[in-house]
Amino acid sequence: MARTPKVVEDRREQIIDAAMNVFAHKGYSRATNKDIALEAGITPGLIYHYFESKEALLQAIINERSPLRVVRATSPTELEQPPEVFLRSLLLNVLHIIEGEQFIKIVRTVLPEILYNPAMQPVGSGIIDEEITFLSSYFERQMSIGKIRKADPRLAAQTLMGCVIGSVLRRHIFHDPQALQYTREQLVDSILDVTLQGLLPR
Known part of the structure; x- marks a missing residue:
């Protein structure tokens, strides 16, 4: 089934929330996409559907949060x-x-x-x-x-x-x-x- 814009946005927000939690506990340099995926309850590969890298995730936090x-x-x-x-x-x-x-x-x-x-x-x-x-x-x-x-x-x-x-x-x-x-x-x-x-x- 195709993902609706609402589903895409919700998942994106979920990943950003997870990244913020992981960065807060481990620091940016020590955090990995695997850590973020675990926190978000998704597979690491799914992150790349929304963000091309950990750096892009940090930029999203800066831009939006x-x-x-x-x-x-x-x-x-x-x-x-x-x-x-x-x-x-x-x-x-x-x-x-x-x-x-x-x-x-x-x-x-x-x-x-x-x-x-x-x-x-x-x-x-x-x-x-x-x-x-x-x-x-x-x-x-x-x-x-x-x-x-x-x-x-x-x-x-x-x-x-x-x-x-x-x-x-x-x-x-x-x-x-x-x-x-x-x-x-x-x-x-x-x-x-x-x-x-x-x-x-x-």
Whole structure:
């Protein structure tokens, strides 16, 4: 019987879920397609009907399960919102993904590989660079219409991203009780208050 689009999509999601679990427990480098197939309850060969390699599976996770999906799904209408509205919504959505249990497990396991394996470093830098480029473009637009003061938009984007990344590391890698005492909303409001007060027109 031919596979319907729904069956294909469900199986694809099942494989991605399994890969995320395996990467979280074994790390990316040590995980094999056999491990992923076992976790998904399928034969290893079936994975290749959906993904040509383990690298393609990792790319699917980055594209569909990382904060990049929030960035890429942003509509032109949303981009016209003022910074205090747009950035709050964006950061809350990003943190919702990053601080999700499954994604945090992957961060904890794969982060050392990204830091110490040169072949993996483009993975981490690629995600961050795309997010900074997106924010930089938004800041540049807001500066052009006078919503925020003129500054280096890319540097402003890096500053905002640095606050978010630093907070996530403190909360979920270092388990810093001072960072963990705040809700996600309090964290975002604080980051934006500090950031935007330095960007608003004087």
